[in-house]
Amino acid sequence: MANGGICEGPPGVRPGSPFRNYVAYMRDPEGNKFCCLWPNPEYAQGMVIKKD
16 A cells, blocks of 8 residues: 555455455555455364354
């Protein structure tokens, strides 16, 4: 962002996402859009850990 990029969606867990990944969207100065995704470890490798 310091070099002219634009935030297209701040970092965070997206509501409605079935895997609740941590995601951010940005656009570079040339207009290319990027999606940065960090997988939720509770859903890694198809394993779901439920907490009460």
